[in-house]
């Protein structure tokens with residue numbers, strides 16, 4: 001069988017620390033399953049920009065297209081770091097990759113593992129997945145500024161929602177809901193205020209719902225959804241939402257399931273016209289970088305999502321079970337270094 005060919009973009013801050021552990025676990029699981037693994041490192045991110053002035057050249061995008069999938073760590077400078085323009089790397093590298101490779105499904109599962117303390121008093125069972133739109137919304141950079149720096153400055157940030165983009169995302173959400181036992185889809189928006197985009201989403205959900213009669217459909221305004229995420233997270237099964245709401249919802253979802261260090265994600269091109277990219281939900285965490293304090297679990301679970309995407313479900317499930325077993329042994333009062341967590345999970349494979 002041909003090798004699993006993965007591009008690795010470790011990035012900045014804790015990105016390289018957590019990605020090293022994800023790679024360690026991938027090497028262990030592929031070795032034990034007799035799969036061949038080929039890894040190619042790409043240097044990109046804030047550090048790379050400072051050294052070279054490069055964000056993401058076209059030639060690098062073309063090279064990345066040749067791999068089966070991308071394992072991504074995190075990028076970005078510390079907030080307040082003035083050596084790099086704010087958001088430059090996030091927009092011109094990370095978002096450019098998501099857009100160029102058409103990662104329209106930003107898949108973010110939320111699961112409360114046994115043994116993980118939730119900050120909620122009564123979390124109940126938490127097992128849902130957010131299907132966040134990944135290529136549109138206010139993320140597209142369609143905005144501008146007039147009279148900058150004057151008291152009459154006008155700044156716009158236009159949210160772009162296309163029928164094509166919303167429909168393919170919503171249909172993906174319904175497909176996933178249809179395959180889960182509870183078959184429930186909640187779409188989250190704000191159509192009481194955002195009447196143009198909100199109503200496109202509403203009409204699209206109503207139309208696609210007809211193809212999935214077994215799936216029950218619920219709607220929540222995003223503000224109310226945040227109440228239920230804290231008071232009754234068990235009500236959620238599949239959440240579909242736009243790019244910006246999805247960003248915010250998934251950080252809260254990570255927090256209620258025991259922390260951002262556990263939350264994995266996939267930026268998925270469901271049509272497979274380009275490689276998909278798997279990354280922790282968290283960022284470069286400059287406050288703890290270089291100290292072996294980062295939890296690599298989110299990166300390791302992202303590697304499992306990568307293997308699922310490539311059809312290696314056995315290997316992916318092994319990682320997930322090993323992570324669950326490791327999590328069950330954790331003691332919050334004596335945290336292990338980043339590499340010790342990766343070692344323990346890799347050795348158990």
Ligand code: NAD
Nearest residue numbers: 074075076077090260261281282283284285287288294295
């Ligand atoms: P962040 O996710 O990096 O950090 C938020 C908080 O969570 C910090 O206190 C951090 O220490 C903690 N944290 C994050 N990951 C952790 C882990 N694995 N284990 C333990 N604790 C962890 O968010 P931020 O501080 O808002 O952003 C820092 C930089 O990262 C910014 O430049 C931002 O733009 C960028 N960013 C990048 C990505 C990405 O690459 N996908 C995602 C989010 C933020």
Ligand code: IPM
Nearest residue numbers: 076090091094095247281283
């Ligand atoms: C995430 C991050 C990114 C986003 C930023 C860094 C562009 O917060 O992956 O959640 O907003 O999508």
Ligand code: MN
Nearest residue numbers: 247248251281
């Ligand atoms: Mn985010």
